[in-house]
Amino acid sequence: MRAHPRHTPDDTSASASETAPPVSTTPTGSAAQRTAETAPTTAQRTPPDTARATPRPADSAGRAASTPPANELGDFLRTRRAALSPADVGLTTWGTRRVPGLRREELAQLAGISINYYIRLEQGQSANAGDSVIESLSRALRLADDERAHLYALARPAAARRPRPARPETPSSGAVRLLESMPDVPGLLLGRRNDILAWNELGHALLAGHLDFAAPTDPVHRPNQMRLLFLDPHTRELYRRWSDEAALAVASLRYTAADYPDDRSLAELIGDLSIKSPEFATLWARHDVRLCSRGSKLLHHPEIGDVELHYEAMQLPDTQGQRLFTYTVTADSPDEDALALLRRR
Incomplete structure (x- = not known):
């Protein structure tokens, strides 16, 4: 879980005890009102420089791109707001609603903050929101723990930093030794950019047997x-529920990207995948967030058939985001027999 240092809101009107005017539940009458509610403002179309942003890819000369930063905080708040209906939070409405999910004024009222301050947050015009504001928004939006931590990261923009050089990551020597010491447990070491830094023989055979075992040792072509x-295509066919796996992977990458906003290589990975994979671009735009520390994977392996695995991901200290993944199966199950067959191959 990310640490949440305390800050003071930059606007005294943002106190959690302050409430917005009562929400009208009657249909809006005029066309002008409808246009004002649905049309984005100039600030929404061009977020100001104060917004926390996912870093932009570098140009061909190695310089950071000069395009305005994306309003990551505003995008996240809008997608979470759109995912909640008035009924989800106990509000009663009448008539036809022209926007999905909650309106801004409804969310502001639920969070106990002024509508003007909430609009500034969503448009990226207010930085360093206080703990009380973030907590109130988290409760109003019914955020899960991972989403709440992500909101803290986006609402607390780091000081401007130069993009990190695009250098390959160095695998943790201790993690590599650990992988080598457990030949009966599939395992791999991932960097923060999801580069495969190391794996053991069983992890390689289970997840990427069509690749060269020595591939992770090449820092340039890992x-x-x-x-x-x-x-x-081989990896896509490996997962029996590829769509679920893809959505989870993108949500995890979104979580990581907020922790490393100055990582140029990470930004280039996101940009490249957005161009080459429409499915990735669609999932990235959803702004879902998930810290994947444990769970299950359903595989259809070309050699051992269907198998269900349970994984654990361990964050390694002092490694800038490296994670050690191990995969196990239920004892005395067909999955255990299948994994034993893979070990003997």
């Missing part, structure tokens, strides 16, 4: 799990 998932 396989990347996100590229494999979206661009490699």
